[in-house]
Every structure is written in structure tokens, then in C-alpha cells.
Amino acid sequence: MIDMSTTLGTAWFAHPIFTASGCASSGKELAQFINLEDIGAVVTKSVMNKARHGRPTPRMAETASGMVNSIGLQGPGIDSFLANDLPWLVENRARVIVSIAGETVEEYAVLARKLRSAPGISAVEVNISCPNVENRGLVFACDPDASRNVIDGVRRALGGELPIIAKLSPDVTDLVSIARGVIDSGADGLALINTVLAMVINIDSMRPHLAGKTGGLSGPAIKPIAVRAIYQVHSAMPKVPILGMGGVSSGRDALELILAGASGVSVGTASFGNPSAVTQIQNELQFLLEARGFTSLTQAVGYAHRIEEASTS
């Protein structure tokens, strides 16, 4: 039997496929369709300090092999999350990665402090790359200093209790330098990629279709961008664990991200079309790895980077 387990920093997971933040709500909703115990972990919707309504509707437009969303981090706030959603996940034996998002460096630190003493969390994903904020200047992951400051604050607040995964945006000129910055500030791993900033114009109203005008593109349309981003970062920092995501809807897609350098893979938009996608992808991946002669998932991580083998002929 192939060993499918993986690690992200000090966190160990029996399975390599995770939900993607914001694409599984708080986990409960998917439990009717998949067994949460059988997947890597539930990555929760990014939670903020206060409850939030998100952006007005329309919040979504389907595009060719993708969709553009502008949910805007609607959620109940951290206190309600810790009182209701987290205990439910723990009771139902799901592994949990909590995603946090803030409007200021301080908000991230406050959130991290609240998570520090909460039981049942495997890691913290720090979403510094949500494109759906009022002010594009507030996307921390587009600014090397801002992203370092956030991670620095989170690291101090957590005091080394939980691994930190920094979630980055592909919408930057030099992804590797942003990645290096957050790792230097104490992130244990990276989540790549968040959605790609995009827009759809409705040709009947002849205005932007989304009420928030811009949104984030996700789904199969962005998979090659994810593969590129993961490959670039793994190439520069081969020891840094990467949680890969972006357009994965089959075991083949997941394998591509793993070969590029991802140690685990999150599935987002694919669950909208198929709520049992996470489990199906996990099974397909196992089959594909076995068919290629791997005896463990970790052997395949970054395998696309191997040095040209000496010709045997």
C-alpha cells in the first residue's frame, strides 16, 4: 500500500487532499456528501475578528472553465467560529486548518492569539491575498513589507504553537521574493494560489456583472497559473512545504501540482460542481501514483524538478 500521508511544517496529515478555504464553508455542509475523516483536512473559510456581511450580490459569474467570485469574506467572526464551527469539526473527527483574514496587521495578531488556545487545530492558514477587499492596496500579499509584517505578528501571537501557512496571490511581479519574505518572517509553509483578479462585463446591462465590479477567478481556467507558481517557488525554496491549489478537479490535476512541488493539494471550485470531489480526487491520485511506481506521496513532491537522468541507451 502506498503511503499517502504528508506534512506541512510540524503538522502531519494521513491524506494529502484538503478542502480550499471558502469552498467548504465551515465543513458541515459537505458532510452529507463526503466523510470528513477521510480527507487531509478541512481548511475553513477565512474567518475575521468580527462578523461580516461580505459584498453585495451578484457575487458570482461563471466563465469558460472557471468562475469569478466576490464573496468578500462573509462570516460569523472568530468568537462564533470558535464556539460553534470548530467544536463541530473536532467532534466529527475532521482535521482542521483554520484560515484567518484581517484588515490590519493587528487584526491578524488578535485572531492568531484567539486560535492559540483553541483545541483541535492542525495549522493556521493566513490569507493575506483575498482579492475581494474594498481597497486593492490592502492586499497584503501584493506588498513584500506588509506581508512580512502580518506573518511576523501572527508568529509572535501563536508562539510556535501551530504551523503557519501563508496564502499568497499569483497577481504579483515577483512571487518568489514575496514567498521568501514571509518564510523569513516565520511562516512554516505556503499556500499557492489564491484566486486571480478578474472581471466580467454583462453585455446586456453593459456594466461589470459583479456588484463588487472585480472578483477572483478560480477553477480549471487557472490551473496552469497555479502549476507555474508552485514550480517557481519550489525551485527557489525546495525545502519549504507548499499547499497547492487552483483549478484542481481530478487526480491528474492534483498530481500535476504535486510534481511541481506541492506537498498537499486543496480543492475549491471543483466541490461546487461535485460535492464529493475531494474524496474522488484523493482516490484517483492514489491510483495514478501507484501506476507510476511511487511507494509514497512524498516521493512525488517536486518530481518534475529532477535533474535529467543519464541516458541508458
Place this chain on the structure above:
Amino acid sequence: MSAINKFAEQIRPIVVSNKRVGQYHQIILNVGDVVTNCRPGNFIAINVGGESTRMILRRAFAISRVSTSGVLGGTMELIVAPHGQGSRWLCSLQEGAEIDAITPLGSAFGIPTSPVNALLVGGGYGSAPLFGLAEVLKSRGCRVDMYLGASTGSKIYAPMEGKRAVNTLRIYTEDGSMGEIGRVTAPIAQLIAEGAVDVIYSCGPMGMLSAISSIVKGSDVVHQCAVEESMACGVGICMTCVIPVADEFGVTTMKRSCIDGPVMDGSLVQWNLVGKIPEVTP
């Protein structure tokens, strides 16, 4: 196990028949045993476009009626308007085609425990689930009146056999091409004033549902409406389908129309805030 959508199953039904009826298609699916858990108001989410499609999201359709009898076992009727790419694909399917579907999803119309006077109001193809509802209400001894409205006659969906379940059926079109000229909401205030209605069930465009809610306001008539907001997942995981709804304390939050709806209490939906965001944070 969570209680959300606890009867939902991912199934692969076959298209048993696909007929054009006016501007709509009547599609019958053999869905098997899930019919026993389908209630009027519930919906089905269907994958469209086939294997190599560019359409990645499911399409949601209200369940028009289900039947447990017949040689095929459980069947489900859908009334589909071929408007977008996805629904056109569905309407183009031949008998015998297999599809990928999830059902039953969402909330259902509440059925009164004792007989009441029910008014069912449908706009356009929104009338589809009302016929199944009418049958259930009738079997509970309710008086069932139905008003259907559309811009023009070919957009009215009112099957012959469906009329058996209602006491009266009135049709309104804006161009007068069928039934009476005018809007379906016009006569409702009068009915309420006469005390001739206890519960209104409505299904159709948001403007119509909102108009009924304002007419009902101040009376003790209950208004259950099936809302329409575009959905990406249909199962509560994406947060795209939200509308502003107040709770019993008057606090408004953005509720998911796929799992907290589609059937909602019309008096709690904050119609003036649809497409906006409530001022105060919850």
C-alpha cells in the same frame, strides 16, 4: 453527520421524456427512491454540458412534481426554460440520456396541519412547483386557488392535469394574450381584505415576491415564497446565493438561498436590501 440537506443524494437519473410545452420543456427523470424524500419547494442541481464541458457549475431547477407510481418507479418532472447555455443543453437531451444530479436540496413549503385557504401565485415558469404543492394541499383538505402571471400567454405554464388540484385558476398576462390583462399581484389585496386567504405560496421573479410581501404586510396572512438568486454550488458551501433576511429579533444577516431557502418567510426577507449589504454589521 450534519442535518443540512440530510436527504440529498448524488444520483445518475435517465431522461425518460423531454417534450416542448409552449416556451418550456417538460423533462421527466427516473430518479428512483429519492422521490420519497422530495417535497414541494425542494430543488435538484444538475451537471450540464457533458464530459468535456466548459460549464463547471451545476444548474438548479425547482422540482415540479414527483410520482412514485408507474412502471418506472420514482420519477421527477422539471419545467425548464431554455434560456442559458446550461438549460439549453438540458432541453436538448434525448430520451435515454443519463445525467448527474443531486436532490432533494433546500427547504420545502410548509404544509399547514389543519385545512386552510391557500392562494398559490406563480410568475412565468415559476408556477412549476405550485402544481405539486397544490396536490399536497388538496389532499390535506385545503381550499386551493391559483393565480398565474406572465408577460405573455406563451410564458404561462399551466398543464391540463395540474388544474385538477385547484379550486380556481386565474391567469393574468401583461399583454392580455391569455386570461385577464394585468399583473397577477393586482387582485391579492382584495382577497386579503375579504379574509378569503390564510396562506400565500409564491414562486417566480423576485419583483413579484417582493410585491406580494408588501401587500401582505400588516395582515395576518402567512407568505411563503421560493426565492431566486444565482447559485454556484446549491449545497451551501460557496456563499454566492445570499439574500438579506431578518431573524425573530430583527437582526438582518445574509442567508444562503440554497440551504436556508429557496422557500423563505416573505415577511423576513429584506426586499429593499436585495443586491445591497445591510448597514450595520451583525
